[in-house]
Amino acid sequence: MIEVRDLRFQYQEKERAVLDGVSMTLKDGEYVALIGANGCGKTTLVHHLNALMRPTSGVVSVDGLDTLDDRQVWEIRRRVGMVFQNPENQIVGMTIEEDIAFGPGNLGLPPAEIRRRVASSLELVGLESYGRRVPSALSGGEKRLVAIAGILAMEPRYIIFDEPTSYLDPASRQRVLALIAGLHKRGLGIIHITHNMDDILDVDRVLVMREGKIVRDDRPEIVLSQGDWMRQQGLGMPAATALLWRLKEMGVSVRTDILDFEDACREIAAWKSHPVESVA
Amino acid sequence: MYILGQYIPQSSVISRLDPRVKILSLVVLSFAILRADGWTVLLVSLFWSLVLYGAHLMPTRLFQALKPLLFFFVLLFSLHLFFSQGTPLFPGYPWLEEITWEGLYRGSLVTWQFAALVVGSSLLTMTTTASELICGVERLLRPLNRIGLPSHDLAMMISLALRFVPTVLDEFNRVKKAQMARGMDFGRGGPVRRIRGIAGLAIPVVLGALRRAEELAWAMEGRGYQRGHRTYLHELRLTRPDYIAVVLIFLFLTELHFL
Numbered sequence: 001m002i003e004v005r006d007l008r009f010q011y012q013e014k015e016r017a018v019l020d021g022v023s024m025t026l027k028d029g030e031y032v033a034l035i036g037a038n039g040c041g042k043t044t045l046v047h048h049l050n051a052l053m054r055p056t057s058g059v060v061s062v063d064g065l066d067t068l069d070d071r072q073v074w075e076i077r078r079r080v081g082m083v084f085q086n087p088e089n090q091i092v093g094m095t096i097e098e099d100i101a102f103g104p105g106n107l108g109l110p111p112a113e114i115r116r117r118v119a120s121s122l123e124l125v126g127l128e129s130y131g132r133r134v135p136s137a138l139s140g141g142e143k144r145l146v147a148i149a150g151i152l153a154m155e156p157r158y159i160i161f162d163e164p165t166s167y168l169d170p171a172s173r174q175r176v177l178a179l180i181a182g183l184h185k186r187g188l189g190i191i192h193i194t195h196n197m198d199d200i201l202d203v204d205r206v207l208v209m210r211e212g213k214i215v216r217d218d219r220p221e222i223v224l225s226q227g228d229w230m231r232q233q234g235l236g237m238p239a240a241t242a243l244l245w246r247l248k249e250m251g252v253s254v255r256t257d258i259l260d261f262e263d264a265c266r267e268i269a270a271w272k273s274h275p276v277e278s279v280a
Numbered sequence: 281m282y283i284l285g286q287y288i289p290q291s292s293v294i295s296r297l298d299p300r301v302k303i304l305s306l307v308v309l310s311f312a313i314l315r316a317d318g319w320t321v322l323l324v325s326l327f328w329s330l331v332l333y334g335a336h337l338m339p340t341r342l343f344q345a346l347k348p349l350l351f352f353f354v355l356l357f358s359l360h361l362f363f364s365q366g367t368p369l370f371p372g373y374p375w376l377e378e379i380t381w382e383g384l385y386r387g388s389l390v391t392w393q394f395a396a397l398v399v400g401s402s403l404l405t406m407t408t409t410a411s412e413l414i415c416g417v418e419r420l421l422r423p424l425n426r427i428g429l430p431s432h433d434l435a436m437m438i439s440l441a442l443r444f445v446p447t448v449l450d451e452f453n454r455v456k457k458a459q460m461a462r463g464m465d466f467g468r469g470g471p472v473r474r475i476r477g478i479a480g481l482a483i484p485v486v487l488g489a490l491r492r493a494e495e496l497a498w499a500m501e502g503r504g505y506q507r508g509h510r511t512y513l514h515e516l517r518l519t520r521p522d523y524i525a526v527v528l529i530f531l532f533l534t535e536l537h538f539l
Contacts, residue, residue, distance in 0.1 A: 052502055074504055082502045089492050092436075094411040094443055096286035114513050136446035154503065164341035274410030 002026040002049055002080065002158060002189070006245075007058035009044060017056070018044045020212040026158060026191060030186045033200035033220065034193045036209030038232035042193050043085075045209070046160045050080035051189070065158070078107060081151035081159045085166060087143040096122070096138075096146055097131035103154040114153075121149040125179060141172025148179060159187040165199055173199075197224050197238045201259045208233060223255040240264035247271075288406050298522045306404050312536055313396045320536050321392060321451035325533055328399060335407050342399060343404050347485040353391050376478045398417030412514075419516055427526030432478060432510065440496070448489055457485045 002025065009019040010114050019041050026032055026049075031050050036043050047053040048060045051067040062079055066070040080219040084090050093099025097118050104114040120258070122128050125145040135143065146166060151159055161180060177199060184190050192200055200206065206223040208216035210233060216223055224230065227245040230237055237245065240261045256265050294302070309324075314325050332339060346353075366382030405413070418435035425431055456466070459480060467475050 019379070047498070052498055052501055077504055078503055082499075083493060084499050084502075088447060089495040090503075092443065092496070092500060093441060094409070094439060098411050098513060102500075102505075103503040105510050105512055106506075106509050110507045111511060111513060111515050114511065118513065135443065142428060248403065 001028060001063065003061050004045075004048070004058070005059045006046060007045070007055050007060060009048065009053065009056050018212055019055075022058075022209075022212070022214055024154075024207060024214055024217065025032045026189050028157070028189055029184070029187045030205070031190045031192070031203045033203040034191055034196070035197070035200070035235060036210065040209040041212040042209055043162060046082065046162065046191060046193065049158075049160060050082050051076045051084070058239060061101070078154050079157045081154055081156035083144075083147050083151055083159065083161045083164055087140075087147035087163045089133045090147050090150070091143060094134065094177070095131065096127070096133050096135065099146060100133065100150050100153045103150055107154065113267070114162065117153040117230055121153040124151045124152055124182075126175075140166050141175060144168065144172070145179070146174055148176075152183075156188070158191070159183065159193045160193070162193045162194070165194065165196060195236070197241075200224075201238060208235070221257055221259055224259055229254060244268075287409050288337070290336055292334060292336040292407065293521060294331060294403070296521065297525055298420055298516055299408050299409075300413040300516060300519050301518070301522045301525050302404050302408055303413070303416050304419060307401050307524065307531065308529060309400060310397055312533060313400070315395050316393065316536075317389070321389065323532075323536060324396065325392075330395060330405060332399075337401060337403070338408060342402070346395065346398065351394075353395060355512070356394055357387040358393045360390055410442050411439070415512065415514065415516060416441075442525050444489075444492070448485065452481065453486050455481055455488075 004022055004024045006015050007019050010017045022041075022045060034046070036042050044053065048055060048067065051073045051100070052062075054068055059169065060067040064077045065076050065079075067073070067076055072254050081084040091099050092102050096143045100118045100121050101114045104117050118131065119128075119269065121182070122131060125148055127142065127145055127149065128144070130138075130146070135146065137244055148159075148164075164180065168176065180190060181202060192203065194200055201220060201224075202263050203220055205217060206220045208223060214265065215233075225241050225242070227237055240263070241256065241259055244256045244264055244267065245256055247254050248256050252271060254267050258267055293311055309327075312320075315320050332342065361383045362378050364383030364386050366380035367375045367377045369381055370376040408416075408438060414435045417438065418431050421429070421431035421434055459477075460466070464477060464480070466474070466481075469477075
C-alpha cells in the first residue's frame with residue numbers, strides 16, 4: 001500500500017506550499033484517478049510517491065518503506081513505476097529493446113533475465129516485433145506504449161500514469177486505456193492523472209486536488225456526475241454526463257448521475273415517454 | 281539516398297566482429313595510414329579493399345557516399361600541387377612552373393590518406409550499430425573508472441546525444457515553421473537580419489532542449505539510474521573471428537614495419 005500522511009512540500013522556505021497537508025492511500029491492486037486544474041499539485045504529489053521528490057514535512061511510505069530513508073529509495077522506485085506525460089523525454093535507448101532494458105539493467109539483473117523481461121514487456125504492450133526499431137520511427141501512441149513497457153520491465157507493484165492519453169488519436173487512446181485496464185486486472189495498483197474524464201469511468205476512486213490539497217475522495221459516479229461542483233473546480237465531466245446535464249438544464253427530466261455512454265443513450269431513449277417541461 | 285557512415289543492416293564477417301576489435305583496429309590502422317609512404321600506400325589500399333570485400337560493401341556505393349567530400353579532396357590535392365617546392369613537372373612552361381613532381385606526389389598521398397581515413401571510419405559506422413559502438417566505447421573506457429572517470433556515464437552521454445539528434449531536429453523544424461507562420465522569412469534580408477533570425481530559432485530550441493533534459497533526468501532516476509552496479513542487455517564476448525582479426529591486423533602492421 002502507498003500511504004501519504006499530512007504531506008507538505010515547498011520548493012523554498014518562504015514560498016507558498018505546493019502540497020499542503022495531503023493525505024491519501026493507494027491499496028494493492030486499486031485503480032485511482034487523480035484530477036484537478038493545471039498547477040494544483042498533481043504531478044508534484046505523484047513525484048513524491050516514487051521518491052523523486054521528498055516531503056518538506058509529513059510521511060510518504062510504499063509498502064512500509066519510507067521515502068525519506070535513502071537506503072530504501074531504489075526499492076521504492078522499483079516498486080512504483082512512473083510513466084511521464086511526454087514519452088519522447090523518457091525513452092533513453094537507441095533501440096526499443098535497449099530502452100526497455102535500461103531499467104532492469106539499472107537493477108543489475110543478469111542479461112538472460114533482462115532479455116526475458118524485454119520480451120514479456122513488449123508482448124504485454126503488443127509491440128513484440130518492435131525490439132530492433134529506433135524510437136524516432138515510432139508514432140506518438142507507440143512511443144507511449146514503449147514508455148509503459150520500459151516501466152513494466154521493472155516489474156513494479158504500482159504504476160503512476162501522468163496524462164497517458166494526451167495528444168493521442170482515438171485509436172491510440174483506446175489502446176493505452178485498454179492496456180491500463182489490463183494491468184489493473186493483473187493486480188497492479190494504478191494512479192491515473194488526467195483532464196479527460198471519459199478516461200477514468202472505471203476507476204475505483206477519484207481524488208480531486210485544488211491548490212495543493214485533496215478536496216474530494218470518492219467513487220467516480222458520485223464525483224464526476226456533480227456538474228456544478230466540477231465546473232467550480234475548473235474541471236469537465238464525462239461526455240455522456242455533460243450531455244445529460246445540458247438536457248436537464250433545458251428542462252428535460254433525466255438522471256445526471258450516469259457516466260457511461262450506453263447508459264446515457266438508454267436514459268435518453270427512455271425519456272421519449274417523458275414530457276418536455278420547458279426548452280431553454 | 282545513401283548517406284556516408286550510415287549503418288547498413290547486413291550479415292558479414294566484419295559486421296559480426298566485436299565492436300571493441302573494430303574500434304581498436306580503426307585506431308591502429310589510422311596511425312598506419314598517417315605514416316604510410318611509397319609502397320606501403322599500395323599495401324594499405326589492398327588491405328582496405330579486402331576489408332571492404334569482407335564487409336560486403338560495394339565500392340560503387342562507397343564512392344557514391346564519398347561524393348559530397350569531392351570538393352575537399354580536390355582542394356587538398358590542389359593546395360599541395362600548387363604550393364610545394366621541387367622539380368617542375370612541365371619545364372619550359374612558365375605558367376605551369378608552380379606544379380612540381382613533389383607537389384603531385386604529396387597532393388596524391390595526402391588526399392589518399394584523407395580518403396582512407398574517411399573510408400575507415402565509415403566502414404566502422406556502416407558495419408556497427410550505434411548501440412554496439414557505444415557499448416564498445418564503454419567497455420574500452422572501463423579501465424578509466426579506476427581514476428574516477430565513469431565510463432558508463434561517458435557512454436550514456438554519447439548515447440543520449442545521438443538518441444536526441446532527431447528529436448532536436450524535429451523541434452528545430454517545428455519552431456522554424458511556427459516563426460514562418462508568423463511572417464518570418466529566413467531566406468531574405470542582410471546578414472544582421474539573418475543572424476537575428478538564427479538567434480530567434482536557437483533560443484527556443486535550446487530552452488526546449490534544457491526542459492527536455494530535466495524531464496529526461498527525472499525519468500532516468502525513476503528507472504533506477506545511478507543505483508550502482510548495472511548490467512546490459514547484450515554482453516560483449518570475443519569469439520574466434522575476433523581473435524583472427526586481431527592476429528591479421530598484427531601481421532599486417534608487422535609487414536608494414538619491415539617495408
